[in-house]
Amino acid sequence: MTSVGATVKEPGNSVKNKTGSWRTFKPILDKEKCIDCGNCILFCPEGCINKDYDIDYDYCKGCGICAEECPVEAIKMERE
Amino acid sequence: MNMIKVISANRAIAEAVKMCKPEVVPVFPITPQTTISEYLAQFVADGDLRAEYIMVESEHSSISAAVGASGAGVRTFTATSSQGLALMHEILFVAAGMRTPIVMGNANRALSAPLSIWNDQQDSISERDTGWMQFFAENAQEALDFVIQAYKISEDHEVLLPSMVCVDGFILTHTVEPVDIPSQEDVDKFLPPYEPISYLDPKDPMSLGTFTDPDYYMEARHDMEVAMEGAKDIIRRVNKEFEEVFGRKYNLVEKYKTEDAEIILVAMGSICGTIKTVIDRLREKGEKVGLLKVISYRPFPQEDIYEAVKGARRIAVLDKNISFGIGGVLFNEIKAKMDVDASGFILGLGGREVSPDDIIGIVEKTRNPTTETNQINWIGLKEEE
Amino acid sequence: MDIPEKEFLAPGHRACAGCGATIGVRLALKMLGENTVAVSATGCLEVITTPYPETSWKIPWIHVAFENAGAVASGVEKALKAQGKDDVTVVAFAGDGGTADIGLQSLSGAMERGHNLIYICYDNEAYMNTGVQRSGATPYGASTTTSPHGKESFGENKPKKNIPMIMAAHGVPYVATASISYPEDFMKKVQKAKEIEGPAYIHLHQPCTTGWGYDPSKTIELGRLAVETGSWLLYEIEEGEFKITYRPLERKPVNVYLEAQKRFKHLADEEKEKIQNYVDQVCAELKI
Numbered sequence A: 001m002t003s004v005g006a007t008v009k010e011p012g013n014s015v016k017n018k019t020g021s022w023r024t025f026k027p028i029l030d031k032e033k034c035i036d037c038g039n040c041i042l043f044c045p046e047g048c049i050n051k052d053y054d055i056d057y058d059y060c061k062g063c064g065i066c067a068e069e070c071p072v073e074a075i076k077m078e079r080e
Numbered sequence B: 001m002n003m004i005k006v007i008s009a010n011r012a013i014a015e016a017v018k019m020c021k022p023e024v025v026p027v028f029p030i031t032p033q034t035t036i037s038e039y040l041a042q043f044v045a046d047g048d049l050r051a052e053y054i055m056v057e058s059e060h061s062s063i064s065a066a067v068g069a070s071g072a073g074v075r076t077f078t079a080t081s082s083q084g085l086a087l088m089h090e091i092l093f094v095a096a097g098m099r100t101p102i103v104m105g106n107a108n109r110a111l112s113a114p115l116s117i118w119n120d121q122q123d124s125i126s127e128r129d130t131g132w133m134q135f136f137a138e139n140a141q142e143a144l145d146f147v148i149q150a151y152k153i154s155e156d157h158e159v160l161l162p163s164m165v166c167v168d169g170f171i172l173t174h175t176v177e178p179v180d181i182p183s184q185e186d187v188d189k190f191l192p193p194y195e196p197i198s199y200l201d202p203k204d205p206m207s208l209g210t211f212t213d214p215d216y217y218m219e220a221r222h223d224m225e226v227a228m229e230g231a232k233d234i235i236r237r238v239n240k241e242f243e244e245v246f247g248r249k250y251n252l253v254e255k256y257k258t259e260d261a262e263i264i265l266v267a268m269g270s271i272c273g274t275i276k277t278v279i280d281r282l283r284e285k286g287e288k289v290g291l292l293k294v295i296s297y298r299p300f301p302q303e304d305i306y307e308a309v310k311g312a313r314r315i316a317v318l319d320k321n322i323s324f325g326i327g328g329v330l331f332n333e334i335k336a337k338m339d340v341d342a343s344g345f346i347l348g349l350g351g352r353e354v355s356p357d358d359i360i361g362i363v364e365k366t367r368n369p370t371t372e373t374n375q376i377n378w379i380g381l382k383e384e385e
Numbered sequence C: 001m002d003i004p005e006k007e008f009l010a011p012g013h014r015a016c017a018g019c020g021a022t023i024g025v026r027l028a029l030k031m032l033g034e035n036t037v038a039v040s041a042t043g044c045l046e047v048i049t050t051p052y053p054e055t056s057w058k059i060p061w062i063h064v065a066f067e068n069a070g071a072v073a074s075g076v077e078k079a080l081k082a083q084g085k086d087d088v089t090v091v092a093f094a095g096d097g098g099t100a101d102i103g104l105q106s107l108s109g110a111m112e113r114g115h116n117l118i119y120i121c122y123d124n125e126a127y128m129n130t131g132v133q134r135s136g137a138t139p140y141g142a143s144t145t146t147s148p149h150g151k152e153s154f155g156e157n158k159p160k161k162n163i164p165m166i167m168a169a170h171g172v173p174y175v176a177t178a179s180i181s182y183p184e185d186f187m188k189k190v191q192k193a194k195e196i197e198g199p200a201y202i203h204l205h206q207p208c209t210t211g212w213g214y215d216p217s218k219t220i221e222l223g224r225l226a227v228e229t230g231s232w233l234l235y236e237i238e239e240g241e242f243k244i245t246y247r248p249l250e251r252k253p254v255n256v257y258l259e260a261q262k263r264f265k266h267l268a269d270e271e272k273e274k275i276q277n278y279v280d281q282v283c284a285e286l287k288i
């Protein structure tokens, strides 16, 4: 069954699609090192780093932008 | 209070639109639709129509803005003709597929090239597979009545398909006749406010116009087919409700002296007026001839057509369009859908005059078919010099 | 700058890892907030965010076709107005193809009519959704699948079409350029566009890992290099007044930007020099 006009009435339900499986490298964030600049949160294409700097690995695609943009190298990319 | 005014079909459409109170009206002018755009602009300028009138930069944008507005949950109207309708082509599919119940007036006009501003029905017929309903008016009164009913049909939750009300360019759009204009109270009584099932509202966020993969697309198209077929019953119901309020009776088709007819002409639009006059004359001479006027071209009322023509010896199908290599589209659809003995006639292209004598000739050719005339005949074509 | 925490683009979307378009949309939506309706043109963004029966959009969203985001947004804006929902922001997102090429007429109409809406062109400098074909916004020298370099070609041989200036020529109250790599600058501009009555146009430069050919981790770095080399300029035109919003302290040679991407890898020194000269000339005019 397709809804009338293929409208989707569950906002944001793409969370069902766990893109974490795409990852080959995994960002590991060291909260001790972190200076709270917020770069990683702003630049994550998935929006999957929360305000407490927990990375949601269900969605993290492992792009490495967060690690690249961290000014203090608090994020390391590790092979899965 | 209703009142009689002597007006054109374009004016009749504009009057109907005013009473149906669309909230967004994006339009772009094209002969012979232009006066619809102008009347509506004036209604808005005078405060008689409380709508957002958008003077867009093309028909592609008028239909796109209409889809956007309909998606945002309001009743909309637009109108066009010929080249404008062709320019809309892509978005006509989108409007239907997104199930936006837009109502559009189409002033039927030939398509270029060669350029012609005159009437035939190639424009809307060429959009037959877009998922739009198409209602062909014989006169200005029908144009008005069909617009009012089109909203109710399109907006029915079982249907949710857009409608085109088709009027023959110039023949109807620019000639005047007396039209019974209903009262606003009666229209309000007949037409409930539009209740969308999909809409753009931050309080209830939805995503409209999504991307489907092979798992879903076919069902979406099948749903449209079901809606289109089901629309026939909705139209019959709405026709009845319309009659109760306004006294005028309609159906998917109109039968004119078909009961005992040996020869039945099948046609759409203004030509039906001419045909009726000819039939009356022939009947005086004792010839059993009738007319089956197809009002609803989409949905296609094959049962009603068959029911009306099955008793006739032969039928003639008149097309103001041509699908090159196969003939008139209505003729071919009737041949495909029912077992009838029919001749097809292509006529009136690009405004070519169709006289009562031409109609009589059609009746003759249908009555006495030769191997040459029993298939597709061009009427009114000039002899080679 | 206070950056709202709330996200209006849900994860799970199908964008390539490191996609710059989704970063741009996330940042814009943060500023626009939940009382917003979004319109998308056909393109990467639309396809990756709404694979039926899923959607990444947490705000109302509509897509109609490739070339008509301006017209659809016009209809949406008027319909909301007709319903008394004047407080709702209407934003259109269209790619560079949907803006500079096929959608230019529709956009021009919308801008000229003065609708109260924000149009954000997310510019990845080619038709990415269909596999990296050139657009009017593809820069000089870039190799794309329809402007490939070869024995007799160095790739795209026309400079990038200047859409922000074309929009400015419409006399709209607000036009700005932005880059996802300068989020504060971009978000401030979105905020302004939201507050301004009438049409606002923001041209957002957005690196694309797949189309430009670089490691996904470098998306922000590439956007930054574009600006630091003067290849992409950050400015705004408010009520006709032109203002540079960011000046690199010291302009880097264009080479560092070009050499970081596969699409420019083939360029001979001669072409690179031409690009450098062009950039120098534009920057001199603007005192950058």
Ligand SMILES: Cc1ncc(C[n+]2csc(CCOP(=O)(O)OP(=O)(O)O)c2C)c(N)n1
Residues within 6 Å of the ligand: C021, C042, C043, C044, C045, C066, C067, C094, C095, C096, C097, C098, C099, C124, C125, C126, C127, C128, C129, C130, C135
């Ligand atoms: C009328 C029409 N022509 C062509 C296409 C095919 N098409 C879909 S998206 C696209 C390119 C989009 O490019 P752009 O606007 O830059 O967005 P991007 O994919 O780069 O995000 C093309 C050519 C289409 N969908 N509709």
Ligand code: SF4
Residues within 6 Å of the ligand: A027, A043, A044, A045, A046, A047, A048, A049, A055, A059, A060, A061, A062, A063, A064, A065, A066, A067, C018
């Ligand atoms: S690796 Fe990429 S997707 Fe994963 S958290 Fe970092 S920025 Fe986000």
Ligand code: SF4
Residues within 6 Å of the ligand: A029, A033, A034, A035, A036, A037, A038, A039, A040, A041, A053, A066, A069, A070, A071, A072, A073, A074, A075
């Ligand atoms: S980028 Fe690095 S320093 Fe900045 S918030 Fe993230 S982890 Fe902390």
Ligand code: SF4
Residues within 6 Å of the ligand: C014, C015, C016, C018, C019, C020, C021, C022, C044, C045, C048, C124, C128, C129, C207, C208, C209, C210, C211
């Ligand atoms: S091709 Fe480019 S713009 Fe499209 S999803 Fe991938 S990274 Fe994003």
Ligand SMILES: [Mg+2]
Residues within 6 Å of the ligand: C095, C096, C097, C122, C123, C124, C125, C126, C127, C128, C135
């Ligand atoms: Mg693009």
